[in-house]
Amino acid sequence: MSDIKMDEAHLPTDLLELAHRLLIAAQAAPASEVQKLVEAGAPTWYQDDSLGWSALHYAAERKEPQILEILLKGGAIWNSVDKWGRTAGEVCISLGDEEGWEIIRNEGIRSEMLHHALAGPSSPQSDSSTNMKLKAEDKTSAGDNLTFLKSKLTWDVGKDGKERVLDADGNGVMMGWEEPLMVEHVKLMTHDHPNAQPGAEGMTIMNVGFGLGIVDRLFQSTQSPSHPKPLNHTIIEAHPQVLQYIKDKGVDKLPGVRILEGRWQDFLLDPERLGEVLQGTPGGMGYDAIFVDTFAEGYEDLKAFFEVLPDILEPENGIFSFWNGLGATNATIYAVSSSLAELHLEDVGLDTTWHDVLIPESLREEVWKGVRRRYWELPGYKLPIAKMKLM
């Protein structure tokens, strides 16, 4: 998210005057007037003190698509947020202005794609200040994977009666309210797969990030008297306490289960260890289902994971899915982040379909009691299911 808000004192007086004129013009003047001010160099990123609104927020309130376009072409920042964390996109949503919202979302996708193209190969350092900072949370141990992996975790039961894991700063690492979403993920990844049908040999599954083990329990319980249990179930997990929890619960002793201890990066980004990873699949052909849900990682890490999928996903029927939680405190940013993921998956040869799932549970106050920061603000979850494109 952008935090470009600049102190008035840092702007030369003539620029400050242009900035104020632009804010006023965006509220009531004709498009031509806004255009003139932009051409004269008025800073389109400027946000006022009272609401934290930029000219883009004001134009969104007027439902004037042409003015939105002028401002965005003139460098307005699509994801700058006001004092309440709302982008101009949320202003459009609140007024039911789909056209305006799409203009802002499309600019978000365009600018993020451009940013990634210019940044070159995925690298966690390539975020710039105007581009999305898509971390599951922010700062503290939730903002840095290596810090998180050294931090002390606590397992407890929240006010909603559901189990959860918190990190040392009180950030929710995994929370029980997510279980219905995990159920949907597993259902969509297993139901139609040929290796999960009665009489078949069972699926090969890779799950990255154990957490509370919800998704792993669900993968294990897909079997019925007529349905096979997974043939191989490989879990990659990096946190020492979670690894201990896995052993305490005897998960590592379940038939077909294999635990790879370490970060997924250690296994999947090292060509010499890929063979070890693929041992879980017949003929080393890749997994039937891959799910990834880590913590304290950002979009760049997810993108780096996407890039290894062609090497580890079974090409014919393999299904990939991931916890789609980045940017979920804001509807416009969530939409842009999901579209970005779809485009980057397409780049590596995967087609994505999205399933909309309602999640009223997450909005209940008691779910978040004792948690430092609420990481989910939306009533809906966009669940991705991706498969290799047919040649």
Ligand SMILES: C[S@@+](CC[C@H](N)C(=O)[O-])C[C@H]1O[C@@H](n2cnc3c(N)ncnc32)[C@H](O)[C@@H]1O
């Ligand atoms: C949100 S939880 C996963 C929840 C899980 N899907 C469930 O159903 O309970 C994230 C897990 O990812 C692990 N993790 C974080 N970063 C990782 C990394 N780079 N490689 C492997 N595991 C990681 C954390 O230790 C944690 O156990």
